[in-house]
Amino acid sequence: MTSLIKLEIQKKTFKKKGFSILNDFELKVEPGERLSIIGESGVGKTSLLNIIGLLDTQYQGSYKLFDSSVKELSRTKLAEWRNQKIGFVLQESALIHSLTIEDNIKLPLMYANIEKDPTVQDHFKRIINKIGIESILNKKPLECSGGQRSRAVFARAVIMNPQIILSDEPTASLDLANKEKMINLLFDMNKEFNTTLITVTHDLDLANRHQRVITLERNE
Numbered sequence: 001m002t003s004l005i006k007l008e009i010q011k012k013t014f015k016k017k018g019f020s021i022l023n024d025f026e027l028k029v030e031p032g033e034r035l036s037i038i039g040e041s042g043v044g045k046t047s048l049l050n051i052i053g054l055l056d057t058q059y060q061g062s063y064k065l066f067d068s069s070v071k072e073l074s075r076t077k078l079a080e081w082r083n084q085k086i087g088f089v090l091q092e093s094a095l096i097h098s099l100t101i102e103d104n105i106k107l108p109l110m111y112a113n114i115e116k117d118p119t120v121q122d123h124f125k126r127i128i129n130k131i132g133i134e135s136i137l138n139k140k141p142l143e144c145s146g147g148q149r150s151r152a153v154f155a156r157a158v159i160m161n162p163q164i165i166l167s168d169e170p171t172a173s174l175d176l177a178n179k180e181k182m183i184n185l186l187f188d189m190n191k192e193f194n195t196t197l198i199t200v201t202h203d204l205d206l207a208n209r210h211q212r213v214i215t216l217e218r219n220e
């Protein structure tokens, strides 16, 4: 079977910084896997998510995603895949404050120009219902609670039914009840659609609920 993700990084360096991260780092991920990434602060977890999520292509090494070599993809293709195949669950602050929750969630549909498609409308209703945020659709993010905003970020991440969900500290700002809701939503997507989950976290309890845990080590 071909891996969904096949990453072989020699190193990632930043301009003006005298060090590199992700030295000789290799990762293979299969479709439907639940993987978590842990490691001390500054080791490169978010940088790795940015590479996997096609936000960063500036590193030494190769990356095959869906059997295509990422470095050979055009900028348009990269943007299309980021929008359609990958869902990013970032901190709640990733919402646009001037838009309603509904418009925030529908942004990926608008980028793909499919927001009027009837099947898409059905999917939108289903996701909203599953996540339980019907009552806040007309509100602006700052009129919502932190837990509601997190669920809206999640809804936006899954509205395109992505094959991969990348989460960066998805439960960091949530209380216990909302944390459980968020974890259930993530794992439900995995169960129902075989969505691959890659979760960066400092929370060992959350990490250990994944099938596989990778610890990033600091390179000397």
Ligand SMILES: Nc1ncnc2c1ncn2[C@@H]1O[C@H](COP(=O)(O)OP(=O)(O)OP(=O)(O)O)[C@@H](O)[C@H]1O
Pocket (backbone or CB within 6 Å): 014, 015, 017, 021, 039, 040, 041, 042, 043, 044, 045, 046, 047, 048
């Ligand atoms: N755009 C950038 N320019 C320069 N250095 C950067 C940039 N992004 C990250 N770094 C550096 O790369 C290293 C890894 O950062 P990264 O955010 O990936 O770590 P992390 O493991 O996610 O940390 P944390 O757990 O604190 O979020 C850090 O030393 C950071 O300062």
